[in-house]
Amino acid sequence: MSELRKDPITGRWVIVAPDRGKRPTDFRLERPTVTGRGQCPFCEGHEHMTPPEVLAYRPHGGMPNGPGWDVRVVPNKFAALEVEEALDSKTEGLFERMNGVGSHEVLIETPRHDETLARMSVAQIERVLRAFRDRVVALEGDPRFQYVVFFKNHGATAGATLEHPHAQLIALPIVPGFVREELDGAGRYFDAVTRCVFCDLIRQETDAQERVIESTADFLVVSPYASRFPFETWLLPKRHAARFVEYPESGFEHLARALKRTATRIDRALGGPDYNLIVHSSPSSEDTAEFYHWHIELIPKLARVAGFEWGTGFYINHTSPEDAARALRSVSL
């Protein structure tokens, strides 16, 4: 059984989810092994290789856990958290922990093994967004969960172990550090000037233009001013809303198009790098409506693994955001 543990100094929470049965020699550096086509549990016709689905869209009907779906969500076979537990927290002197209650799901984005965000149809990306929204709503209905993280690891250096396009949802009994930092910062800004910092950012970047990659009616795509990583890219919805689930389904096509165009720019400018994509959205349990603003962050894996940053929270970025925006802007689509 896994545990959530809190660092007594910083207050940072960590999931400790031991791989049982490991011998000391197994602790050495694992080379990522990526599962290719033949044994892929996410391909159509291989539905028996995953745990039973929690959601699937079958446009022409069909049996659960059989073929005929275009998006499918299943529990992660190697889940770091377990859903069938009551939440239980314990304190021992300085230490605070919870049992590893949560949900860890995989969203299989398409039945087709070889697609990518850049190559997928806009309609397919819309279906992915709808499945994501539906699962967030379902998971947020569970009072044990404070937050649902939605992210995508694309490629082995980004942490993926399967080639087949997929994203992940992790529902947590705590709000993770990055969200807390953003909520706090945005809250302080609102207290000072009674405006949303993200809305102000959109205005200022639109005026300055130098970090803008693309501006559509609904979204601003930018290289953030203080990018931690080369070619870090944010998609900011122009309409203020704290939570992704407030974004109207009628807008999914716009968002799908912006995602596909951004992924295509990155593929073409950078030779199809691995990347992480993370949706930043407010927890449903907190009233952040006025000051938080959901958005998407995309981080290509370009820099050498600079382990130092892990330990310090201190980033050195060798590509200026202005250069990155210029390179991405000039990609012909």
Next chain:
Amino acid sequence: MSELRKDPITGRWVIVAPDRGKRPTDFRLERPTVTGRGQCPFCEGHEHMTPPEVLAYRPHGGMPNGPGWDVRVVPNKFAALEVEEALDSKTEGLFERMNGVGSHEVLIETPRHDETLARMSVAQIERVLRAFRDRVVALEGDPRFQYVVFFKNHGATAGATLEHPHAQLIALPIVPGFVREELDGAGRYFDAVTRCVFCDLIRQETDAQERVIESTADFLVVSPYASRFPFETWLLPKRHAARFVEYPESGFEHLARALKRTATRIDRALGGPDYNLIVHSSPSSEDTAEFYHWHIELIPKLARVAGFEWGTGFYINHTSPEDAARALRSVSL
């Protein structure tokens, strides 16, 4: 010229230090290339390959920038920050930046190319500690610098580009995020109970024993309760002091021995992994004497590169700290 930029939402500072002359095709993933023996600028006799030294110990005398040294500190040839600038900060609407003022030095730990922390003599590690202390004192005398980071990247996956044993010092005009988090957390704890959280941690871990790797008269070596990474290891001095430079030179032998033993345990248990080592110490510019407690953190690079954590501040660790401590404790030295 590089810049320090502040993220307007989280307040996180980043160094943007563009590699000039890069073409867009140069942005693709760099494979780490590690410079081996023949062209090593850090080997004895190759002193002309580095910028002029800022410190060297030559036990038998000799000319600066010539052979005969046992520890040598030189400016980093590819420094992310420049020392010969006045500090200048600017605000543009939401954005805040400073010019990239700072110091970036390399501490060459030994004239011998093939040594490691585990194989080096205790006397040599003592000299490294002395050089580190001397440079911190010198750099902290510069009023432009708020903090000096001391760290070591061992091996390519930890971010090293040279095999020859070396550490780095970065003097910064701001206090980096990880230090700020620890200072804030330790300060809150002190406000609540009027005790140092690290001192309490040492007591509790000594009682519990299950995460203790080694306990000497001067140091407790532990797997931290909420380890972010497999085999993360902390060296905590038993005597309370906020800053490494307060640690008496007479204790350097104890610390050198604890470091060597810890590095040996990690090498033997884990097959000589790459690692990052970071000294956590209080900034000299703040009065943290009662509540902060310097220490050393060592992070072996074992886990697959889980890019997701970069974006979320959220860690999943598949090795329990208790298992890690047991494995390291049982190494025969």
